[in-house]
Amino acid sequence: MTIPTYDPRRSPAYPAPAPAPHAPVHRARRNGRRALAAAVAFVAVVAAAGAGGYLGGRDIARATAPSVSAAVPAAPAGAVNAPAILAKIEPSIVTVRTRSVGVNALLEPVAEQGTGTGFVIGANGIIATNNHVVEGAQTVTVTLHGGKTLTAKVLRSDPAADLAVLQVNAGDLPVAPLGDSSTLRVGDPVIAIGNALALPGGPTVTEGIVSALGRTVQTDAGAQLKHVIQTDAAINPGNSGGPLVNSAGQIIGINTAAAGDAQNIGFAIAINGARTTIDGLLN
Known part of the structure; x- marks a missing residue:
């Protein structure tokens, strides 16, 4: 049915390769809501x-x-x-926000915003998230743990695996x-x-x-x-x-x-x- x-x-960072000249950033439909919404x-x-x-x-x-990363104190069994x-x-956890333009039921353009989550996998600004969080977005921003917000670039995405890799212009980030x-x-x-x-x-x-x-x-x-x-x-x-x-x-x-x-x-x-x-x- x-x-x-x-x-x-800090750990060795993932390399940040330059995207291929025509590397696709895969897009998908958005939810069409005008207000801030979580990625769905x-x-x-x-x-x-x-x-x-x-x-x-x-x-x-x-x-x-x-x-050498700090160990988590033991908790009771289970x-x-x-x-x-x-x-x-x-x-190492970040907030991912997106902006795009969709259409409403009358086929009129409407501004759309979405929110998801990601985590740092490279100290040089490499971040992992779901592909569906950033699909269709015209702009993507990432807010770091300390509150700093940066413009993010979608380096690569794989819709079949629902994974995407972002990069922000930052260094020495705490790696998850x-x-x-x-x-x-x-x-x-x-x-x-x-x-x-x-x-x-x-x-x-x-x-x-x-x-x-x-x-x-x-x-x-x-x-x-x-x-x-x-x-x-x-x-x-x-x-x-x-x-x-x-x-x-x-x-x-x-x-x-x-x-x-x-x-x-x-x-x-x-x-x-x-x-x-x-x-x-x-x-």
Whole structure:
């Protein structure tokens, strides 16, 4: 049975290659709202597959945080120390805002704005997010943890994987620590972090567990995402592109979708496969 869902919207740095002369920035339709809105897409659960990385991602040591990064204090069994995890990872999380022009029901042009989430993967200003967060945008801005807002450039995007890589003109940014999604087990505690509903005052943090592994979801644009992580941590519009984090404070998934007619069913792209896709985009 198809289940309709909606999609919520220092270490060695990733290289920042110059885009190819005609490198496409893939676009998609927007929601047509005049007011500020969180990034939203629609997907459907179509099947369950085996557990593992999204694309069977290889280990990329340079994508991880330094081994000397602060450890998160231990939490009781079956729980996470959310305040400590947030203190560790929040400096690398950014707000992604977009502006574009769409049309209303009368085919009149209307200004559209959207909000999503991203995280720093390169100290030289490289940021990862979902493709659907920036698709169709005429302008993209990124607000860093300290409140500074910068114009962002979409370096590469992959609609089939729902991933995009942005760059801002900044250096020495705190890089998000990436984990190993292949070690996940059903029942592992996780927290989701992101700009849910574009609420002011900082990111929203929700806690849950890994509900299932190896899910397959179908987006409304026709992309099929395989081996995604299912979680009961609340994922809402605006969470798109934000991190799903394990009890060690490492990113093990990228929040991407949630079931629209169910409760506590959210999905995240496994970080191992995401790293493989992102490396391919940058190289």
